[in-house]
Amino acid sequence: MRNAFAEELTNLAKENESIFLLSGDIGNKLFDKYKENDASRFLNCGVAEQNMMSMSAGMASVGMKPIVYTITSFLTARCWEQIKVDIGYNKLPVIIVGVGGGLSYAELGPTHHSCEDIGLLKLIPNMTILCPGDAYEVRALLRAALKHDGPIFMRIGKKGEPLVHQSIPEITIGKSLVVKEGNEVCLLSVGNMLPSVMKAAEILNAKGISTQVVSVHTVKPLDRESLQKYFSEFKIVATVEEHNIIGGLGSSIAEWLINTPSSKAKLICMGLPDLFHESLHQESAREKYNLTPESIAERIINFGNN
Amino acid sequence: MDFSELKLITNRMRGSLIEMSHRAKGAHLGSSLSCVDILAVLYWNILNLDPKNPTDPIRDRFILSKGHAAAALYTTLAYRGFFPIELLETYGKTGSCLPEHPGRFCVPGVEVATGSLGHGLPIGLGMATAARIKKYPFRVFVLMSDGECNEGSVWEAAMLAASTKTDNLIAFIDYNKWQATGRSKEIMALEPLKQKWESFGWDAYEINGNDLESIYYTIKSAISNTGKPKIIIANTIKGKGVSFMEDDNNWHYRIPNEEEVIKSKMELGL
Numbered sequence: 165m166r167n168a169f170a171e172e173l174t175n176l177a178k179e180n181e182s183i184f185l186l187s188g189d190i191g192n193k194l195f196d197k198y199k200e201n202d203a204s205r206f207l208n209c210g211v212a213e214q215n216m217m218s219m220s221a222g223m224a225s226v227g228m229k230p231i232v233y234t235i236t237s238f239l240t241a242r243c244w245e246q247i248k249v250d251i252g253y254n255k256l257p258v259i260i261v262g263v264g265g266g267l268s269y270a271e272l273g274p275t276h277h278s279c280e281d282i283g284l285l286k287l288i289p290n291m292t293i294l295c296p297g298d299a300y301e302v303r304a305l306l307r308a309a310l311k312h313d314g315p316i317f318m319r320i321g322k323k324g325e326p327l328v329h330q331s332i333p334e335i336t337i338g339k340s341l342v343v344k345e346g347n348e349v350c351l352l353s354v355g356n357m358l359p360s361v362m363k364a365a366e367i368l369n370a371k372g373i374s375t376q377v378v379s380v381h382t383v384k385p386l387d388r389e390s391l392q393k394y395f396s397e398f399k400i401v402a403t404v405e406e407h408n409i410i411g412g413l414g415s416s417i418a419e420w421l422i423n424t425p426s427s428k429a430k431l432i433c434m435g436l437p438d439l440f441h442e443s444l445h446q447e448s449a450r451e452k453y454n455l456t457p458e459s460i461a462e463r464i465i466n467f468g469n470n
Numbered sequence: 471m472d473f474s475e476l477k478l479i480t481n482r483m484r485g486s487l488i489e490m491s492h493r494a495k496g497a498h499l500g501s502s503l504s505c506v507d508i509l510a511v512l513y514w515n516i517l518n519l520d521p522k523n524p525t526d527p528i529r530d531r532f533i534l535s536k537g538h539a540a541a542a543l544y545t546t547l548a549y550r551g552f553f554p555i556e557l558l559e560t561y562g563k564t565g566s567c568l569p570e571h572p573g574r575f576c577v578p579g580v581e582v583a584t585g586s587l588g589h590g591l592p593i594g595l596g597m598a599t600a601a602r603i604k605k606y607p608f609r610v611f612v613l614m615s616d617g618e619c620n621e622g623s624v625w626e627a628a629m630l631a632a633s634t635k636t637d638n639l640i641a642f643i644d645y646n647k648w649q650a651t652g653r654s655k656e657i658m659a660l661e662p663l664k665q666k667w668e669s670f671g672w673d674a675y676e677i678n679g680n681d682l683e684s685i686y687y688t689i690k691s692a693i694s695n696t697g698k699p700k701i702i703i704a705n706t707i708k709g710k711g712v713s714f715m716e717d718d719n720n721w722h723y724r725i726p727n728e729e730e731v732i733k734s735k736m737e738l739g740l
Contacts, residue, residue: 184603204603207634215592215626222596225574225582226604227527230596245586246623250593253583254574 165320165356166194166263168299172306173231174198177205180310184223186216188234190263217243220258221250229257229310235269236262236278236319244284251315252288258316259309265295265319265355266406267441270449274440278319282354283411285317286384292337294318295405297358297379300329301341305381308337321356328358328379340387346376349464350398350429353379354405354413360450361404363457368464375464383413386420395427400467402432404460406450409435432467434460471514473682480510480682483545484711485740486558490541492731494562496570500709500721502542504646504680505613508704509546511685512611521551524578530608531581531597535590536615536644537571544568544577552579588621590614591641595627598639609693612641617649620658625670631699632671639699640692644679646708648719667701679704712737 174197177183184205185198192208199206209216213234220230232239239262240247251258262281269276285291294309294316296302302320309316328343335341343358344365353361358379365375376398380387394401403414414433421431436453450456454463471479483506491499513519517530534543541561548555557577560566567576571585582593594612601608618624631639645663647654655661667674673695677684685704692700708722709715712734726734 184600207599209630210626212623212626212630214588214623215595215630218589218592218623219596219599219627219630221582222593222598223600224596225593226597226600226606228600228603246589246592249583249586250589 165296165299165302165325166323168302169261169306169320170194170198172303174201176306176310177201180229182227182229183310184228184230186220186230186232188213188216188238190234213238213243214246217246218250221254221256224256224258225254229259231259231261233261233263235276236265236281237276240278240281240284240317247285248288252290255290255314257313260315260317262317262319264322267436267446267449268322268356270441270446271443273443277441279406279408279436279441280411281319282383282407282413286411286416290314291384292316292382293384294337294381295355295383296320296381297343297353297355298325298328300327300332301335301379301381304332304335305337308335312337319355325356326359328362335381338382338385338387340390341379341381342376343379344375344377346374348373348398349375349400349402350394351375351377351460352394352401352403352413353377354383354403354407357404357406357455360455360457361460364460367457367461371465373464373468380413383416386416388420391417391420392424395421395424395429398429400432400464401429402434402464404434404455406455407435408438409433410438430467432463434463476510476514476682479514479549480506481711481738481740483510483549485735485738486545487541488712488726488731488734490545490558490561492726492728493559494570495725496541496562497723497725498538498541499724499726500648500715500719501536501615501646502539503710503712503715504706504708505536505539505542505644506710507680507682508613508642508644508685509542511682511689513546513550515686516689517611518608521579524552528606528608531594531610533581533584533590533594533610533612534572535584535612536587536618537584540568540570540572543572543580547577547579553577587615587618588623591624591627594639594641595631595636598636599634601638602636609638609640612639614641614643615649616643616645616647616654616660619643619660619663620649628667628670628672635697636699637696640689640702641700642702642704644706645703646706647717648708648722650722664703667703671698673698673700674703675700676703676705679706680710
């Protein structure tokens with residue numbers, strides 16, 4: 165995802181002279197082509213995320229389109245107040261791009277895990293939260309984000325995630341994207357879980373359970389209109405996210421659902437337990453926390469049997 | 471505007487501030503009174519601003535980073551013609567557009583929300599950087615408090631502004647020697663303040679921050695130098711202008727009663 169982000173941003177910066185990239189001392193080689201195009205619109209802000217975040221707000225207030233980029237855990241928790249006040253309260257169109265969302269950097273230990281970022285940023289009024297499901301969604305959402313008049317947090321993975329789409333999909337911020345149609349179970353996938361969720365749907369379909377897959381690329385604002393539809397048409401709706409089970413999409417939907425009593429479907433929330441996780445690889449972490457395609461499918465089947 | 475005329479305006483502004491604090495039971499009067507002279511010099515004699523066109527893209531930017539002195543900013547903007555002076559009577563009231571800490575564009579002339587310390591200098595650095603990219607000729611002025619220099623984000627911005635040679639950024643420290651609960655140089659090791667900023671790569675100046683001429687000529691001299699960001703350490707007196715408030719940190723939170731309002735205004739010749 166990060167390579168797609170850098171490449172798309174490089175192309176967009178050629179057309180849009182307001183784009184300015186602020187980096188927290190990472191991605192040096194990643195942005196070589198961006199800098200070849202116009203080095204004056206890149207600034208390595210050093211290891212100083214609070215300053216970087218407030219700076220971006222100042223730039224946006226003068227009509228620029230700042231994009232702030234570093235590792236998600238440092239870009240959200242460390243400078244949360246700068247995001248809240250300078251970007252959220254001032255309602256400035258800054259695009260905050262966090263690389264390594266969830267357990268993308270699982271092996272680096274809990275300092276580098278980002279399992280609370282969606283919850284933290286969800287609490288900031290005016291904030292839009294985007295979680296692209298593959299590299300094509302990164303490109304589509306970045307384009308849409310640049311046209312959006314307000315603060316955006318985009319949570320991307322790292323590199324080498326499998327592609328789900330064949331080309332750049334048509335995406336509207338705030339409208340979830342049906343990737344595979346079905347009519348019994350509806351899997352709502354957040355961000356980098358999309359390839360695993362697609363495989364889970366294949367397993368379920370092979371067992372005769374018609375499964376729909378939706379990429380909920382916009383976690384905030386909630387796509388209430390589509391949720392109404394999913395909860396009235398399906399037997400089971402499940403959220404799947406690499407995020408603390410507290411504070412992610414699942415909890416947003418649960419909050420919404422409690423005020424929507426006529427819903428037919430049952431909700432299952434799949435995510436990470438409320439723990440600091442030991443250092444382990446992302447794949448092992450997903451196995452441990454039942455987020456592999458097989459585990460996702462099994463949990464749906466077990467739930468249906470009970 | 472000549473300095474004797476400006477002096478009269480600062481007296482009237484101080485009178486308004488005391489009335490506003492009394493009426494709204496709003497704190498931070500001492501902090502507001504200390505920075506009135508800096509605001510007056512900037513808004514009448516330095517800033518390239520038109521109160522009738524407050525969103526002009528090439529206007530100079532001013533950020534009151536010590537947002538707790540919002541009343542001082544509102545008073546300045548009102549007296550400078552950004553909005554009617556009568557509006558100051560609503561300060562701090564429910565539903566007023568003049569809250570005790572300012573919101574962005576809550577009234578014309580307020581550039582960004584402040585109130586949490588350590589945000590103004592980084593925001594100002596962003597504005598100044600944007601001016602360079604967009605080739606806008608404006609300058610960015612940021613007013614901080616001495617207690618605010620406790621915040622690490624101030625020093626993050628200080629280091630980056632120096633490495634990027636952002637010379638259209640001019641900051642002030644309203645060095646009134648007090649923060650909320652004690653002497654600012656004792657709570658954290660603030661001194662030597664001027665040398666600190668110089669060692670961070672800034673052009674640093676130290677002046678009497680309640681002297682209109684000194685403020686004006688120092689700014690003029692600072693902005694003529696290029697290649698570095700500038701800091702003006704303005705030695706001020708907390709509660710300046712009212713004898714029984716001066717250098718008494720009780721007035722960080724204390725609200726003047728009716729008798730004290732009358733006495734203060736008499737001292738100010740109002």
